[in-house]
Amino acid sequence: MQSISGWDTVIGLEVHVQLATKTKIFSGASTAFGAEPNTQACAIDLAMPGTLPVLNKQAVHYAVMFGLAVDAEIGKESAFERKNYFYPDLPKGYQTTQLEKPIVGRGNVEIQLADGSTKNIRIHHAHLEEDAGKSLHEGDFRSGTSGIDLNRAGTPLIEIVSEPDMTSAEEAVAFAKKLHSIVTSIGICDGEMSQGSMRFDVNISVKPSGSDKLGTRTETKNLNSFKFMEECIAQEVDRQIDLLEDGGSITQETRLYNGETKTARSMRSKEEANDYRYFPCPDLLPVVVTDETIETLRRNLPELPDARQARFVKQYGLSDYDADILGSDAGMSVYFETATEKSGNAKLTANWTMGELAARLNSEAISIANSPVSAEQLGGLIARIADNSISGKMAKEVFEGIWTGEGSADEIIEARGLKQVSDSGALEQMVADVLAANQAMVDDYINTDQAKRKKKLGGFMGQIMKASKGQANPQQVNQILAKKLNELL
Amino acid sequence: MYNLTIAELVRGLQSKAFSSVELTQHFLDRIAALNPDYNAVITVTADQALKAAIAADKRLAAGGAPALCGVPILHKDIFCTKGVRTSCGSKMLDNFIPPYNATVVENFEQAGAVVLGKTNMDEFAMGSSNETSFYGPVKNPWSTDCVPGGSSGGSAAAVAARLAPAATATDTGGSIRQPAALCGITGLKPTYGRVSRWGMIAFASSLDQAGPMARTAEDCALLLSCMASLDDKDSTSIDHKIDDYSASLNNSIKGLKIGVPSEYFSEGLDKGTEQAVRQALSDLEAQGAELVDISLPNSGLSVPAYYVIAPAEASANLSRFDGVKYGYRCEDPKDLQDLYSRTRAEGFGEEVQRRILIGTYCLSAGYYQAYYGKAQQVRQLIRQDFTQAFEQVDVILGPTCPSPAFKFGSKGDDPVAMYLEDIYTIATNLAGLPGMSVPCGMVDNKPVGLQIIGNYFDEALMLNVAHQYQQVTHWHNLAPEGIA
Amino acid sequence: MNIKRQEIEKLATLARIAIDESTIAEVTERLGSVLELVDQLQAADTSGVEAISHPMQGTQRLREDEVTELNQRQALQAIAPDTEEGLFLVPKVIE
Structure with missing residues (x-):
């Protein structure tokens, strides 16, 4: 366990996992990665007036499979809420997500640590939601503007929320890797971190060693590599401890980590002051997963x-x-x-x-x-x-x-023509030829102390392999060589 | 021809008494001549209508044409029409041309109907007088200094003025029934989920429901048969058997139990309106129906609950109008926040802005439970009132609205005065029940509406009651002065 | 119910609606009137009553995971206020 004298670190993770469905969570547009901007954003994804969401069955099944994989309670009746905020990559002005009744309840994930020990990390819940689009700040378009690509908007996600059970970067990374391993093993996510298929938000706080009271936490958003996560945690823990040791206090804030410059900064956006005004989505009805469906998915779980x-x-x-x-x-x-x-x-x-x-x-x-x-x-x-x-x-x-x-x-x-020569007759002849042609080496071998003779074998081997253009079977050559040299002693 | 009902028009078209092209041209001419007086139609699609009429005549000639083949109709401008501006009565969508059709529009196209154009409405269906439309108010054909009701005021006025034999409409808190009452026509809001909401621009998703407007119950039955469908594109559209609404129109209503809620005849109800409604009840009694006094004790809470739930849902539904993907965008935004807040301030009218703000308030941290949470509990109480009532009675009858059409501007500056206009209609939206309005009298030469509330999916029975009533009364045949 | 001017300003920010200084008093008053109406709810006895968010009981239908929507960018962007290179443009977003 990584510990800095006098302080305990407390870490919780929120992990966004893009589900490997063919289509969006609420529309029949493709989710394939890398398409031309907005060619996979249909009228529903663009929040055109009058359009309505219809839930993707596969997304529901994938979420349930995750629940089964982490031994969680499955929400047999889950529901969607709207989370309201304005952002150009959020076409409806709200994200359809789950709050009160998530599809996956409490679960457990066991992680292995470098010292061979294991530790249980509790899953608080996992819920279904839709991904946002992307805002591009630089590109082949007018300066002073941002370009919005909504291809990703509506891609199904599960957000996995852990309990704050991790106490070091090592544990956090082990947990993240374990989740990666689970979701790719059961086939619900392609695991392509560089494409944003898995993104991690890390909640970090520190407290005096042994204290029961949790410190103020910060949230660093959207980490998309294990390496960045490790660096960012180490850095943030140091920053918090330094601040506290200097008599300062931690501000509850959202931070962004830049993996290239290895620096983090506070997001001073208005997001902080937001009030998401969650309420039940009236366009979607309660999602019921029957025992039969759960059992079928359990039976077929990879x-x-x-x-x-x-x-x-x-x-x-x-x-x-x-x-x-x-x-x-x-x-x-x-x-x-x-x-x-x-x-x-x-x-x-x-x-x-x-x-x-x-x-x-x-x-x-x-x-x-x-x-x-x-x-x-x-x-x-x-x-x-x-x-x-x-x-x-x-x-x-x-x-x-x-x-x-x-x-x-x-x-x-x-x-x-690389086939190895393993014909023992041919090899015997080859060894005999080499020995005959290198009498000085043979004499040297004979005159060397028995204990050191073994070292001399390499010279013969080299000659033989050279003569065979590398095609002689080395094990066989070794045996024949040893036998023949023994005969000469 | 403009005085014929749809049922009569269908017979005329099929017997070749007139062609769809003649009929379509006839109504296009009427719109051109009369609409300037009413402002009921805001987009006329003459070329497309005539093309559709030619196609309809071919199908009629070939035989086996669908139910409404060649019949001209109007669509409320809340339904998306592919290639035709769909404004929802708002500056925000003044330039919006959808690349898709609403399912309701699609269903009428399948049935061979000819679309003459789009009707005026309160902006985003928020209003009870049609005064909030970006395109100016609609005038009531019975008295042009009076409102036609809202939000489907354009559809109601167009049908009353015989600019079309029928029009589509939507009802979130009374927007079909109240303008139908004020314009002296027949309108029906079906059970929530009976008609698909796909392509119908959302106001309050858990309350919005589309329905027909026409002059008679018989016509509404024909139209509803076309509109009702299970739609995979709308998760809230319900998989429930669709009745043959025309088949049961002539059933006897002898022994029918009619619930009369005391709360619907209380203070605030105009005397003349009350008399007309009570007369209608007597007329039905004379046809063999039995009147049963009932109580809907939580009725008084329906308006307050509605003005939490509807604005809350609307506040989210209207967030998509942000000047980014379609619709209005303000000039020269200086930054992103300016783009949003000016686009929305300039693109939305006052009433829409007010409802967004109310909805935002009711959902915001610290107020959610007291307002939104409480309203959803009250909604349950209101639903239970009806469930209990329908254990005793077959239908519930009362006035559609407290008084006949009022003058423009007469509700003053207080929005609440306008909101009380829907005091008798809102509860059915909260409960998801079907309701309709049929003309049942005249007060000061202005029509009065009788409201019929049915149990879930009992539209056929409601239409049966309305049709039987219309067999013995003449109110639905009256036309505004200068029209017939 | 009295709503304060600052609350209106906060709501206007949340809802992204610019309110002109000259109308804020009027907006406040009219909103206050509506909130007075909805405050009648507080008198209702709702103890033990389950809140409902849908008028009808029913459960969500699920869609098969099949691509049904093909590229319609041209048609969809034809009605967009500002696009370039297939992107929707907005004033530069500062994070």
């Missing part, structure tokens, strides 16, 4: 990250560490299992998925879902490593070939 991690350990013999990394990421775990099915070697597949593949995807900022090397292709490559057709070093070359689209592992091995 595997949760905790269960999957445990299964990876049991089924594939992975270490807890590997199972944790692979199992917590929905995309990675599907990839891993598909690749393993093809490769027949889970351990090697786990290493490659978390190692070479993850590193490469990461450096090029590609999600695993869009990996140029498919799970089947990686599995095919690993199968050739496992059956000794190619060496690990060659495998990297083949991987590169698959990445650039040259074909499957087998095709590349064939085309480039």
Whole structure:
């Protein structure tokens, strides 16, 4: 636990999760990311006069699935309210959201910490609501104006509200990552943080160690990366403690964190003085979720990250560490299992998925879902490593070939003539030739103390691999070499 | 032709006594000649109407044409009409041309009706005299120095002046029934959810309901059959069997139990109006109906509850008019807040602004429970009053409004005087019940309306009662001087 | 019921309606009159009465998650006060 002497930190999160529905929460317009401005904003999304909302069934089901995933009470009758405020990216002048009767009630999420311990974070509730559009302040339009793109307006969200159960940036980030893992595992969110699919508001306060009384909190809005969250919390905790230690006080305010400049500032907008005047939305009726629907969704709920991690350990013999990394990421775990099915070697597949593949995807900022090397292709490559057709070093070359689209592992091995020589007769001859051609090295080996001879083997290996153009099976060469040198002693 | 009812027009069109083009041209000519006196129609769609009439004549010639094929009608300017300005009586939407049709408009198009144009109305349907329209007041054809009622005053006056045989209208607190009463025509507000609200510009979403205006109950039955529908685009539209409203018009009303609420005949009711309504009750009694004294004890709370709930909902519904996506925008806004507050100050009239402010107040922190919360509880009490009453009676009858049409400006500066105009009509909106108004007499040469309130989805019975009443009375056949 | 001028100003800000200095007294008076009317509610005994926000009982119908609305930007922006590059323009928003 991160602690600064004399002070306790209290953190609560509000997490906006964009649901992976095809259409908006109240209209049949597409939610696909990246479209031209306002091409996915229909008359309803634009709040044209006389238009009315009709609720998306899938959005309701996704919200219920989240509730089931965090073992929460499901609101069998939930209701929508209007939250009134003016902003250009809010076309109706109110946001349709849930206040009194949210669809998901109290729940629990268990997080794992670096020291191996676990902690329960309570979910206060989660509710359905609509996203706002976007205000662009710079672009190809008249200066002195902002441009409003309403494509995002009406995208379904669940807002997950935690209890203030976290006491450090580490816990907050672990909780955020766990939520990410849950919502992507059950398929209700694509988890694309860079596209704003998950956004975090962090409520932070500090109090003297051991005090029961909560300090005044600030809310930092719209963090969209775990890194920013970690930085921002550390910074805000320091700021609050510094202020208090200097005899100052904390102002309850909304803050914005800029990840690029690593600085935060207070939002001095009129928002602060707002009075949202919530009231029941008369255009929408109570949303009833039947026991039957809940049970159907429960039965079909995809595997949760905790269960999957445990299964990876049991089924594939992975270490807890590997199972944790692979199992917590929905995309990675599907990839891993598909690749393993093809490769027949889970351990090697786990290493490659978390190692070479993850590193490469990461450096090029590609999600695993869009990996140029498919799970089947990686599995095919690993199968050739496992059956000794190619060496690990060659495998990297083949991987590169698959990445650039040259074909499957087998095709590349064939085309480039990379197949390892494992024919023992040929290898024996090759070793014998090398020994004969390097009598000085052989003599040196013989004259070296037995304890240090092992170090000399590398020189022979290098010669042999060179002679075989790298295609000799190293394990086999090792055995033959050791045998032949022994005979000479 | 202008004195024919829709039922008669349908027969005439189908027997080829006249064509839809002739009929349409006839009403277009009347609008051109007479509308300047009444200001009832604010947009005339002559070209489109004649095109639709030609198409209707073809369908009529081919046989198997739909129910209202070739019949000209007017739409209240609250219904969105694709490609035709839909202003809602406001400067805010003076330039608004919707790219879509309201479901009501769509239903009439399917039924083959010919749209002559759009009718004047109180701005955003907020008013009981049509004096709040951006396009100027509508004059009552019975007495042009008097109001036609509101908010559907344009539709009511147009039907009374025979500018069209029928018009669509909406009713949030009495906006169909009160102008129908003041203009001497028949109007019906259906059960909440019976007619789709899609494309109907919202005033107070939990109260708004569209309905027909015509001269007779028989015509209203034909029109309601066309308007009523379950609409997936309106979550509050209700999946309930749609009756054949015309089929039961001639049922006997012998043994019908008519509830007469004492609260609707109390202080404030004009003597002449009371006499006319009591006479109507006697006429129905003479037809075999039984009068039952009932009480709706919470009636007195309906106006205060309404003036919390309706403005509260309106304050949010009208937030979308912000000068960003469509509609009016002020000149040269200096910043965003200026854009909002000046657009809304210049685009909305005084009454609309007042209701937005009242609604904002009733929902604001510290006042919500005392006003909005309390009003929603009172709404429950009002609904329970009716539920209990309908355990004893089949329909409830009383006056539509406290007095006949009043003079322009006569309600003075106090908005409350105007609000009390809807004292007998508002409760049914709060409860979601259907109500209608039929002409039942004349006071000082001005019409008086009889209100018929039915149980949920009992429109067929209400129309049956109204039609039976109209079989033995002549009030619905009277026309303003110079009209017939 | 007396409503104070400052309250009217606060409401006007919340509702984004500019009220001219010359009319504020009149607006205040007329609003006060309406609030007096609605204050009659306070006399009602509503203890134990459940508030209703819809006149009819019923539950929300749900829509299938299928794209039914295609790009209509051109038609929808044809009636917009100020657009450029497919965006609705407003005076610069300062956060």
